[in-house]
Amino acid sequence: MSGSWELVHFPIVSDRRGNLTFIEGGSTIPFDINRVYYLYDVPGGAHRGGHAHKELHQVVIAVSGSFDIHLNDGRRQQTVTLNRSYYGLYMRNMVWRELHNFSSGACCVVLASHHYDEADYIRDLDEFLFKATGERPE
Amino acid sequence: MSGSWELVHFPIVSDRRGNLTFIEGGSTIPFDINRVYYLYDVPGGAHRGGHAHKELHQVVIAVSGSFDIHLNDGRRQQTVTLNRSYYGLYMRNMVWRELHNFSSGACCVVLASHHYDEADYIRDLDEFLFKATGERPE
Numbered sequence: 001m002s003g004s005w006e007l008v009h010f011p012i013v014s015d016r017r018g019n020l021t022f023i024e025g026g027s028t029i030p031f032d033i034n035r036v037y038y039l040y041d042v043p044g045g046a047h048r049g050g051h052a053h054k055e056l057h058q059v060v061i062a063v064s065g066s067f068d069i070h071l072n073d074g075r076r077q078q079t080v081t082l083n084r085s086y087y088g089l090y091m092r093n094m095v096w097r098e099l100h101n102f103s104s105g106a107c108c109v110v111l112a113s114h115h116y117d118e119a120d121y122i123r124d125l126d127e128f129l130f131k132a133t134g135e136r137p138e
Numbered sequence: 139m140s141g142s143w144e145l146v147h148f149p150i151v152s153d154r155r156g157n158l159t160f161i162e163g164g165s166t167i168p169f170d171i172n173r174v175y176y177l178y179d180v181p182g183g184a185h186r187g188g189h190a191h192k193e194l195h196q197v198v199i200a201v202s203g204s205f206d207i208h209l210n211d212g213r214r215q216q217t218v219t220l221n222r223s224y225y226g227l228y229m230r231n232m233v234w235r236e237l238h239n240f241s242s243g244a245c246c247v248v249l250a251s252h253h254y255d256e257a258d259y260i261r262d263l264d265e266f267l268f269k270a271t272g273e274r275p276e
Contacts, residue, residue, distance in 0.1 A: 018180030018240075024173045024253045033171045035162045036249060038201055040223040042156030063176055063245045064202040085178040085245070102156075107201045107223070107245060111174060115162045 004073035005080075005091045008059070012086050021086045023059070023111065029090065031057045031113035038063075044104035052096045052122045052132075057113040059088040065106025072096040074132030082108075096128050142211035143218075143229045146197070150224050159224045161197070161249065167228060169195045169251035176201075182242035190234045190260045190270075195251040197226040203244025210234040212270030220246075234266050 010028065013020040025033035039048065049069075060069060066083035073095050080089055081101075088111075091097065099108065114120065122128045130136055148166065151158040163171035177186065187207075198207060204221035211233050218227055219239075226249075229235065237246065252258065260266045268274055 016181075017184045017186050018177050020175055020177050022173060022175035022254065025171065027253065033163065033174060035160060036171060036174065036247075037158055037160035038223065038247070039156050039158050040201060043154075046155045048155050063178060063247065064243065085176065105202065105243070109174075109176070109201065109247060115165065116160065 004076070004095050005071050005078075005089060007080060008088045008090050010086050010088055019085070023088070025111075029059055029088075029111065033111045033113075034115050035112040037110050037112070039099075039108040042102045042106055042108070044102060046102045047098065047100040048102075049098040049100075050096075050123070050125070052128045053093050054120050054122060055093050055114065056120050057090070057092055059090050059111045061085065061088045061109045061111075063107050063109050065103035066101075067099055067103065067106050067108060068101040070098045070100065074129050094128075094132055096122075096125060096132075142214070142233045143209050143216075143227060145218060146226045146228050148224050148226055157223070161226070163249075167197055167226075167249065171249045171251075172253050173250040175248050175250070177237075177246040180240045180244055180246075182240060184240045185236065185238040186240075187236040187238075188234075188261070188263070190266045191231050192258050192260065193231050193252065194258050195228070195230050197228050197249045199223065199226045199247045199249075201245050201247050203241040204239075205237050205241065205244050205246060206239040208236045208238065212267050232266075232270055234260075234263060234270075
């Protein structure tokens with residue numbers, strides 16, 4: 001995987017009883033899965049996120065419903081729509097992300113490379129842009 | 139955690155933008171998360187499962203919708219309904235499980251202690267009962 005983020009098509013085991021997708025740490029994705037968290041009961045249209053991680057890598061999956069992720073690594077910005085259970089958005093560290101446009105009933109599952117550590121979060125966009133680019137925002 | 143299975147109430151971080159539940163390997167649950175898989179696009183009322191694992195432990199979560207799990211360790215049987223995103227069913231190894239009564243739109247996320255290994259599966263109920271109890275079924 002190259003770049004700060006990448007959309008990954010995970011394997012699908014499909015039969016008439018439904019679909020199964022699997023992800024193995026250190027194999028399907030390039031990091032060990034130390035933390036899993038998920039967002040649910042999100043009001044339709046809600047907005048979340050607005051942070052970056054200094055070290056943590058993660059994969060974000062819309063297992064139900066859909067939402068958009070706006071991504072910014074200080075050099076490139078992109079908005080990705082996640083709306084299929086078998087796609088995951090792999091994000092390296094140092095990516096500012098905001099989640100928005102949740103569909104009603106959406107569930108967002110995140111697989112993360114590290115346990116929770118508040119010191120790993122960057123919650124201020126200007127601080128993030130300075131760290132990412134070495135330049136003070138105007 | 140004692141017994142072959144246990145319903146676990148995971149942490150909830152709740153605010154007006156929705157709820158977040160997190161699970162950390164070796165901390166919130168007593169094993170490292172080596173594999174994550176999930177079932178989706180399951181037809182309402184479908185039935186899945188019918189196997190046990192020799193070594194693998196796992197946690198099963200209904201992140202969306204609901205389904206029932208019938209559990210059998212050779213000594214005790216129970217049917218558990220999963221219908222809240224913040225509950226997980228922790229299952230040790232050597233538990234025969236069958237998933238049924240899926241609601242339309244349900245999503246079942248499973249966190250597993252090992253990568254996939256076909257040799258770890260027991261797919262025949264009589265074989266399982268013999269291994270679990272040491273007695274040949276009548």
